[in-house]
Amino acid sequence: MTETTRRGMLKAAAAVGTASVVLRSGPAIAAAPAQSKYVPLPADAKPLPMGPDGYRLDRIGPEMYAVTAGGTQSAFVVSNRGVILLDAPPALATALPHAIGKVTSKRVTHLVYSHHHADHIAGAAAFGDIVRIAHADTARLIRADRDKARPMPTRTFTDRYSLTVGDQHLELSYPGPNHEAGNIIVHAPRQRAALMIDVVLPGWSPFSAWGTADSVPGVLRSHDVLAKLDIDTFVGGHVHRLGTPKDIKVSREFTYDLWNETRKAVAATPSTPFFGQVEPGHNWAAFKLWYDAVADKVEPVIYRKWLHRLAGVDVFTRDNIVTVATSQMLDAPKDL
Ligand SMILES: [Zn+2]
Structure with a gap:
């Protein structure tokens, strides 16, 4: 997504999250600092x-x-x-x-x-x-x-x-x-x-590099x-x-969702054109552009579904998309 769209989604999300904190918890428990660029933690x-x-x-x-x-x-x-x-x-x-x-x-x-x-x-x-x-x-x-x-x-x-x-x-x-x-x-x-x-x-959603x-x-x-x-x-x-078992169920739903959305984006994003956009032979740069293109497709889908269901979705999801895309190329599991 564009940086403007991304900022807009996060701003809207932060506004909703902060309001719910104030309503449920009163002034005794501090909301996320106003300057925080991340979505506030869900209540649980x-x-x-x-x-x-x-x-x-x-x-x-x-x-x-x-x-x-x-x-x-x-x-x-x-x-x-x-x-x-x-x-x-x-x-x-x-x-x-x-x-x-x-x-x-x-x-x-x-x-x-x-x-x-x-x-x-x-x-x-x-x-x-x-x-x-x-x-x-x-x-x-x-x-x-x-x-x-x-x-x-x-x-x-x-x-x-x-x-x-x-x-x-x-x-x-x-x-x-x-x-x-x-x-x-x-x-x-x-x-x-x-x-x-x-x-x-x-x-919580996974820590960096799929935990x-x-x-x-x-x-x-x-x-x-x-x-x-x-x-x-x-x-x-x-x-x-x-x-609880419900936390296991929700975490499983998130991990499979991110895996499946990334698989769809990888299938829809051939890497060959990116090699034409960089210095000949600069494979790292071509892959970085490809990873960015894949993440740009997956990130908004995950945000729409998960930004308020799990903590930290806006912190490491992009990094985790890259980790999962790499795993799909290298681990290449046949049973997921
Ligand atoms: Zn450990």
């Missing part, structure tokens, strides 16, 4: 109040809890033999032990790594010499990065792993490469909850697997709140 994507100790402790199931602070999230399950921790983000280094101590006097005996990224597990060393479980690819990535803050897993698996600790039972499974190779789903059937990090972010995905089609396939789980609560690892 805004930060929630923190507890007195600077974090949120949410009870998910009879023996499962989530801890959230500063847009980072992890969870733990209390068994009669000890606590099973799901990730140890450094941003929650103080909050996690504090929150666990509020709920139980039992010590942490098991730590499940969701994936190898430092923002989710680089607080692990503080929990000492405990059982650490991860996918085999996560172990390989940790070994390659040689970070003492991420001690090696003591148990690994490739497809499925049933973790029983005392009276608690968790099902760990791997849907294939997605946000990162080795990023797993943790299902706690008795808690009617599941955790998968950095794939579904409740209330920095190792496999763009893998992120879509992971949504399919998550959508089939019989759960009440979902832990996504970031943003401000927990999710």
Whole structure:
């Protein structure tokens, strides 16, 4: 779209969003600053109040809890033999032990790594010499990065792993490469909850580069697997709140919508003419023009449908169109 059209859409969207904030929340909660060039956050994507100790402790199931602070999230399950921790983000280094101590006097005996990224597990060393479980690819990535803050897993698996600790039972499974190779789903059937990090972010559109995905089609396939789980609560690892099956459904609808709209635009936009518009042999410049032409077709369609349904649509959608267009050329999946 032209820059004028784009600015017009954003201006109109910002006006609607700001009005709804004032009507619903009153003057106590500040709307986005007037100078912000981005659409204000939808009501269900805004930060929630923190507890007195600077974090949120949410009870998910009879023996499962989530801890959230500063847009980072992890969870733990209390068994009669000890606590099973799901990730140890450094941003929650103080909050996690504090929150666990509020709920139980039992010590942490098991730590499940969701994936190898430092923002989710680089607080692990503080929990000492405990059982650490991860996918085999996560172990390989940790070994390659040689970070003492991420001690090696003591148990690994490739497809499925049933973790029983005392009276608690968790099902760990791997849907294939997605946000990162080795990023797993943790299902706690008795808690009617599941955790998968950095794939579904409740209330939000994806972060830059399809949530920095190792496999763009893998992120879509992971949504399919998550959508089939019989759960009440979902832990996504970031943003401000927990999710529900509806959040998984909406995120899946968005990711498929962006994928399908981009596929249509790629099919309707041959790249050959762009090579005639640049210095002979300047392939990067030709591809940049082609990406821009594809994004110009997809962006307004996505804005029309999604600008007010998910947070951040106007921030990274254009970048994500480029990521998806590249994936369609290189991953070229046949089953999506
Ligand atoms: Zn990650």
